[in-house]
Amino acid sequence: QVQLVESGGGVVEAGGSLRLSCAASGRTFSDLGRGWFRQAPGKEREFVGSITWRGDNNTYYSDAVKGRFTISRNSAANSVYLQMNSLKPEDTARYYCAAPPRYSFPTTTGASYAYWGQGTQVTVSS
Numbered sequence: 001q002v003q004l005v006e007s008g009g010g011v012v013e014a015g016g017s018l019r020l021s022c023a024a025s026g027r028t029f030s031d032l033g034r035g036w037f038r039q040a041p042g043k044e045r046e047f048v049g050s051i052t053w054r055g056d057n058n059t060y061y062s063d064a065v066k067g068r069f070t071i072s073r074n075s076a077a078n079s080v081y082l083q084m085n086s087l088k089p090e091d092t093a094r095y096y097c098a099a100p101p102r103y104s105f106p107t108t109t110g111a112s113y114a115y116w117g118q119g120t121q122v123t124v125s126s
Contacts, residue, residue: 009120022097033106050106
């Protein structure tokens with residue numbers, strides 16, 4: 001099993017930045033892709049971005065965050081990061097880290113992911 005723990009959420013003013021971390025433990029694999037999702041109250045879960053497994057580390061982003069958010073990874077630490085810049089009030093949500101099954105592509109669809117963290121709250125004030 002893989003356990004994922006997010007951290008780094010908080011309250012920030014519009015235009016500010018936050019860096020979320022997703023640490024993996026348990027039976028971890030360096031070849032696990034990772035995805036970030038978010039869910040605001042009353043809204044459906046939304047894909048934010050993803051990074052493929054070690055070897056190519058390609059990243060993908062939703063149109064809503066492209067150019068403002070950046071995903072990176074530290075394979076030695078089994079960690080993935082979400083750097084969020086130029087935050088907007090509409091970025092307010094609970095952010096979740098997820099991992100697909102080993103060797104699987106981290107798609108934009110939450111149902112394709114096997115492991116999920118508990119989430120961390122991000123609140124952007126106007």
